[in-house]
Amino acid sequence: GEKRMISNTKNKVKAAVICALTKEAEFLIEEMTYKQSRMILGTEYTHGFICGKPVCVAVSGVGKVAAAVCTQTMLLCFEPEFVINTGVGGSLVPEISVLDTVIATDVVEYDYDTTSCGGKCEGYIDAIGETHMECDERLSVLLAQCTEKSGQRTLRGTVATGDKFVADESTKEKIRRISGGIVCEMEGGAIGQVCRMANVPFCVVRTVSDGGDGMEFARFVSEASKCSAAAVTEFIKNV
Numbered sequence: 001g002e003k004r005m006i007s008n009t010k011n012k013v014k015a016a017v018i019c020a021l022t023k024e025a026e027f028l029i030e031e032m033t034y035k036q037s038r039m040i041l042g043t044e045y046t047h048g049f050i051c052g053k054p055v056c057v058a059v060s061g062v063g064k065v066a067a068a069v070c071t072q073t074m075l076l077c078f079e080p081e082f083v084i085n086t087g088v089g090g091s092l093v094p095e096i097s098v099l100d101t102v103i104a105t106d107v108v109e110y111d112y113d114t115t116s117c118g119g120k121c122e123g124y125i126d127a128i129g130e131t132h133m134e135c136d137e138r139l140s141v142l143l144a145q146c147t148e149k150s151g152q153r154t155l156r157g158t159v160a161t162g163d164k165f166v167a168d169e170s171t172k173e174k175i176r177r178i179s180g181g182i183v184c185e186m187e188g189g190a191i192g193q194v195c196r197m198a199n200v201p202f203c204v205v206r207t208v209s210d211g212g213d214g215m216e217f218a219r220f221v222s223e224a225s226k227c228s229a230a231a232v233t234e235f236i237k238n239v
Contacts, residue, residue, distance in 0.1 A: 011038075011047050013054040015236060016080035018070055020187050023222055024087040025059045027229035032057070040073055047078065051237035056080065060187065063163050064109070067187035071194040082139055082201040085192075086232045088224040089159065089185040089206035092172050096182055096208055098220050101152045101227060103144040104159040104204035106132040108179035109189035111162035122178045125193055131179075132158065133192040136201035139239070143203050146234035152207070152227055157182035159204050161189025183208060205231055 019025040028050065029035065035048030047056040056078045060070035067085075074080060089102065096102065108131055113122045123131045140156070147154040160181030166172055175184055188204040195202035209216070209224035 011054075011056070011077070012079045013047060013056045014081050015053065015055045015239070016071075016074040016078055016083045017055060017057045017232060018060050018067065018074065018083065018085050018187070018191055019057070019087050020060055020062045020067065020185075021087060021221070021225065022059050024225040024228065025057050027226050028057050028086075028232060031233055038077075040077060041069070043070060043073070045073070045077070050233060053236050053239070055236060063186050064161065064190035067190040068194050071191045075194070075198050075200060080200070082136065082203070083191060083195050084139075084143075084232055084235070085188050085202065085204045086228045087185070087187070087206060088209035088221055088228065089183040090166050091182070091208045091211040092160065092166075092176055092184055093182050096155060097153075098208050098211065098216065099152070099224060099227060101147050101154050101205060101207045101231060102159060102183045103140050103147060103154060103156050104135050104188060104206070105140065105156050106134045107159050107161055107189040107192040107204060108132055108181060109162065109193070110160045110175045110178045110181065110184075111164065128193065128196050130196070133189065133196050135192070135203045139201055139203040142239060143205055143231065143235045146238055147205065147231040150227075150230045150234050152231065155182065159188045159206060160184045161186060161192075207231075
């Protein structure tokens, strides 16, 4: 059964790549050789080689809980050296346009709030004593270099995570106030929290699919996903 599989079967990889959407993962899985898939607790994990490096790619599903479960499973079953979260995000600032790519300096869970019962501030994760969970700098610098090499406009900054598809200016303003974020999405902060708790390096790449507009998202999500996947492929080749 699955519980036995989790405890007894390991496929160690160099990188664990987590995407929320199938669109975000399919370009990477197409690049993979000698690939095999395993279903663990309802999620498919595809492991094989990208650019000769052992890698596992999974589609977590949307949101913080799904992302956290996927990350924990990756760490337990595949023991990656590091975790990459790749996919699309929404711009929070006018300087960042559709199809620009942001490499996170850190991630913030803007919707985590325990201030009414003694928490330090909005976004402060009590379990690890941090608001801004820093991404691995060495990995992030290399990821930014690889993104630029693939021809994408690349920026560094805070990625803000919450369980909400952001589609209005008042919400964007609130997220900026809490997090200082330049891009918002729904998984990176949860992945970062699990990695920080386990002391595993992580990095986050998000190509902008929209500026808080659902119609814009539908138009650009596929192209933005392809851009972020291209950056990750180049990164794995060079890491």
